Amino acid sequence: MVRNEARRTALLDAAIDVLAEEGARGLTYRAIDAKAEVPAGTASNYFANRDELMSSVMTRVHDRLMPSDESVAQSLSLPRDRSLTVKFMHDIIKRADADKACYLAMMELRLEATRRPEIRAALTRTIAGNIEDNVAFNEDSKLPGDRMTVISLYFAMTGLIYERLTLPDVVAPMDLDELVEVMVDRAIG
Amino acid sequence: MVRNEARRTALLDAAIDVLAEEGARGLTYRAIDAKAEVPAGTASNYFANRDELMSSVMTRVHDRLMPSDESVAQSLSLPRDRSLTVKFMHDIIKRADADKACYLAMMELRLEATRRPEIRAALTRTIAGNIEDNVAFNEDSKLPGDRMTVISLYFAMTGLIYERLTLPDVVAPMDLDELVEVMVDRAIG
């Protein structure tokens, strides 16, 4: 198996775009090659089979979705009150808007996880860890609200982003700022 | 195009199972025929092409997910307080558990909606209508909470069900009763 990391990453990013644009159904070796603008057959030099490809894409999605440490640090210089939590939520939404392809690819992978235990296990670890990190972060940073605040906000944000990405016109008529504000306010209790 | 309604519905139900079990990728004419235990080629007598098939599946999913009027009426004989809202939420979760295939098929269709305007339009109408119905229902029935209660609960429930169906082990360690109770309580404010 070939190991030119730059090229491999380019192929994975192309795969993410293909997943977002054409779904799991369209994710073929040839589609990846075309998207990455490399000669046909290249992708099959990098991924032994479709399963390995899928797992590799998942790892890549995970890497791309990590928030930058600096932006978190910057936010933490602000006063630790409700409005900071609101800001964090808006940051998440902004990130989802800025990298739709990555989130859509993740959704495809989630459905794939329903039938593929290895992907499910990896995704479960990632997501469960993420939730616990958020709970700990909220507590350590002395942000308002308890464990349940973080968890219920997590689900609400998941639902909101899911809806915005798949059926934008359902959310469009709503006042997003008001919605986030109310959600945070009530989740804190 | 053939129009034996019973057979057509059986094929659509088979298609929903295929979608849930193998994803959009596995949804082929032959897979539907096999699942419905009809001779190969039958499905192609009923659906001119894959697009028409997809749209028909969506309509069928919609029909199957409607809650029964009697169960709603029965619940409405109870006192209109927070615990009734909690009960409604548990009903939704129960329905999702009982008909996983339908919800999973819906998720596949949602991703498909990302790229197919007709499906997106139809789904948007369904979902947006559903939210407005819930808001109106909550108000008319004098259930506690305002419009924002219903909307933020909708997103939280969407996220919760999405998580439970795709990554059950993320939610498993949580106390579901407590979670729903807190979510409702705080959403009402």
Next chain:
DNA sequence: TCTTAACCACGACAACTGTAGTACTATGAC
């Protein structure tokens, strides 16, 4: 009984897919 139309089973076919294999190229060590 004959007609007609709806319904169904089945096969054909071209297009596409995953996968494996092979040959070409560039680079650097010796």
Next chain:
DNA sequence: GTCATAGTACTACAGTTGTCGTGGTTAAGA
């Protein structure tokens, strides 16, 4: 120069897929 090696380009092939056509079956009315 030559060799080894990793990376790359390209092709072959068998299996699967969407779609279309064709001919058989059924049932109901004339």
